[in-house]
Amino acid sequence: MVRKHFGTDGIRGQANSVITPELAMKVAQATGVLFQRGDHRHRAVIGKDTRLSSYMIEYAMVAGFASVGMDSLLLGPMPTPAVAMLTHSMRADVGVMISASHNSFEDNGIKLFGPDGFKLSDEVEAKIETMLDKDSALKLSKPADLGRAMRVEGDRARYIEFAKRTLVRHLSLEGLRIVVDCANGAAYKVAPEALWELGAEVFSIGVEPDGFNINRGVGSTTPLALVKKVREMRADIGIALDGDADRVLIVDEMGKIVDGDQLMAVIAESWKEDGRLSQPGVVATVMSNLGLERYLHGIGLSLARTAVGDRYVLEHMRQHGYNLGGEQSGHIILADYCTTGDGLVAALQLLAVVKRQSKPVSQVCHRFEPSPQVLKSVRVSAGKPLEDANVARAIESGRQKLGSSGRLVIRASGTEPVIRVMGEGDNLDLVERIVDEVCDAVATFARAA
Structure with a gap:
C-alpha cells in the first residue's frame, strides 16, 4: 500500500497546507475509533512542542477524539519521550505528540503512540490511512457519549x-x-x-x-x-x-561536536563493562559511520543496521532483544527505560560515565575516528529517480569503485521530497567524487521529470 499521509515518523508537512485542522481531526477520529477497546472510559494523551500551529492542531484533535467518545488529557509543551512515557503510565489508550521535530516552525506533524508507549506499527498506520479515506468508518458518538478534555497537572514533574x-x-x-x-x-x-x-x-x-x-x-x-x-x-x-x-x-x-554514533559507542562500552547489555551489540541505521562498526567489533560487539528512522531501530531491538540502539543524528534508544528516543535520558547516561571516569568530555566521547562521510540531498518533485536506469548505473559504478573499503547509501527521505546520497570510505576525495556523480544523475532525472 502506498503511504499517503504517514512517513518514517508519523505525519509531517507544512501547517495549514498539508497538516490542516480537518486532517488532524480525522486522524484523531480514526485513531480514537481504532483504539477504543474494552468497556473503560477511553483516553488520549496529547503533548505538543512550541510552534504556533500546535495550538490549532491540538484543538482539532481534541474535537476529533471527543466526537468519537474519547477523552483528551492535555500535557502542553512536553518532549516526545515524555508523551510516550505518560501514555503508558496514565493507562491511556493512545498518545499523540504534535511536532515536526527539528523542522522550522512552518511545519508540523502528528506522532502516534499505542497504549504501551511505543510508536504505531506500519500495519496500524495503514489501517488509519484506510479509515481516513472512508468517512463511514469514522463512527461518531451519541451526544451523551462525547469525550471531554482536561489539562494534566504535574506532568512536568x-x-x-x-x-x-x-x-x-x-x-x-x-x-x-x-x-x-x-x-x-x-x-x-x-x-x-x-x-x-x-x-x-x-x-x-x-x-x-x-x-x-x-x-x-x-x-x-x-x-x-x-x-x-x-x-x-x-x-x-x-x-x-x-x-x-x-x-x-x-x-x-x-x-x-559529538554525534550520536560516538554517544552510542560510549554507552555501549559502559554498559558492556557493567554487564547491562541484553545482547552483545548495538542497533543503528545504514547512516551510522563505518568507524562505529569497526570500534564495536574491536570491543567484541556487533552492529546491526536498519533502514533510517528510529522506529525501525526500535523494531529491530524489540524483535531481537537488544536494549541499546540509535541513529547518528542523535536518536538514542535505551530500551531499559524508554520506548522511543530520549535526548535528556541519553545525555544523563553520558554524564554518568563522565562522573565515573572523572575525565574531560573530550576524552570520554572520543571513542573512534570517523570514516570520511559525505551526505548530500537532491530535491525531486516528481517521478521515481531510484528506478531510473541512468541513476542505477551511477549507483552501481560508485559501489564498485568503493569496493570493501566504503559504503554508498541512497534513499528517499521520509519527511521531505528529496533523495539523500551518503557515501563513506577511507579515501575522502573518492567518496566526494562518487557522491557528486550520483547526485548529478538524480538531478538530471529531476530536471527531465
Missing part, C-alpha cells in the same frame, strides 16, 4: 523524576558546568530543571519560545550557538536537544 531515576541512586552532577540548548522547543522547561535538580551548574539557551523560533539558530541541527556558549562559559559540556527533545548532540569542553 513526573517526567523530570522519571529521567532522574534512570541514573544510579545518589549520583550527583555537582561540579559540572553544563550548557543546555533546548531549541526553543518542547524541553525548554524540563531539561534545565532536571539538570539543576541533579546538582549541575546550568546555563540555558533556546529556552524562550515564541511560536516562531523553534530550531531557529539553536538546537541539535544547528549547534554552533551551543559551541559558542560552551566556550564563553568555559563549560564542561554542552547538550543540544531538538524541537521535540527525542534526539541529542553533545559539545565537549573544547567546543567539538
Whole structure:
C-alpha cells in the first residue's frame, strides 16, 4: 500500500497546507475509533512542542477524539519521550505528540503512540490511512457519549523524576558546568530543571519560545550557538536537544561536536563493562559511520543496521532483544527505560560515565575516528529517480569503485521530497567524487521529470 499521509515518523508537512485542522481531526477520529477497546472510559494523551500551529492542531484533535467518545488529557509543551512515557503510565489508550521535530516552525506533524508507549506499527498506520479515506468508518458518538478534555497537572514533574531515576541512586552532577540548548522547543522547561535538580551548574539557551523560533539558530541541527556558549562559559559540556527533545548532540569542553554514533559507542562500552547489555551489540541505521562498526567489533560487539528512522531501530531491538540502539543524528534508544528516543535520558547516561571516569568530555566521547562521510540531498518533485536506469548505473559504478573499503547509501527521505546520497570510505576525495556523480544523475532525472 502506498503511504499517503504517514512517513518514517508519523505525519509531517507544512501547517495549514498539508497538516490542516480537518486532517488532524480525522486522524484523531480514526485513531480514537481504532483504539477504543474494552468497556473503560477511553483516553488520549496529547503533548505538543512550541510552534504556533500546535495550538490549532491540538484543538482539532481534541474535537476529533471527543466526537468519537474519547477523552483528551492535555500535557502542553512536553518532549516526545515524555508523551510516550505518560501514555503508558496514565493507562491511556493512545498518545499523540504534535511536532515536526527539528523542522522550522512552518511545519508540523502528528506522532502516534499505542497504549504501551511505543510508536504505531506500519500495519496500524495503514489501517488509519484506510479509515481516513472512508468517512463511514469514522463512527461518531451519541451526544451523551462525547469525550471531554482536561489539562494534566504535574506532568512536568513526573517526567523530570522519571529521567532522574534512570541514573544510579545518589549520583550527583555537582561540579559540572553544563550548557543546555533546548531549541526553543518542547524541553525548554524540563531539561534545565532536571539538570539543576541533579546538582549541575546550568546555563540555558533556546529556552524562550515564541511560536516562531523553534530550531531557529539553536538546537541539535544547528549547534554552533551551543559551541559558542560552551566556550564563553568555559563549560564542561554542552547538550543540544531538538524541537521535540527525542534526539541529542553533545559539545565537549573544547567546543567539538559529538554525534550520536560516538554517544552510542560510549554507552555501549559502559554498559558492556557493567554487564547491562541484553545482547552483545548495538542497533543503528545504514547512516551510522563505518568507524562505529569497526570500534564495536574491536570491543567484541556487533552492529546491526536498519533502514533510517528510529522506529525501525526500535523494531529491530524489540524483535531481537537488544536494549541499546540509535541513529547518528542523535536518536538514542535505551530500551531499559524508554520506548522511543530520549535526548535528556541519553545525555544523563553520558554524564554518568563522565562522573565515573572523572575525565574531560573530550576524552570520554572520543571513542573512534570517523570514516570520511559525505551526505548530500537532491530535491525531486516528481517521478521515481531510484528506478531510473541512468541513476542505477551511477549507483552501481560508485559501489564498485568503493569496493570493501566504503559504503554508498541512497534513499528517499521520509519527511521531505528529496533523495539523500551518503557515501563513506577511507579515501575522502573518492567518496566526494562518487557522491557528486550520483547526485548529478538524480538531478538530471529531476530536471527531465
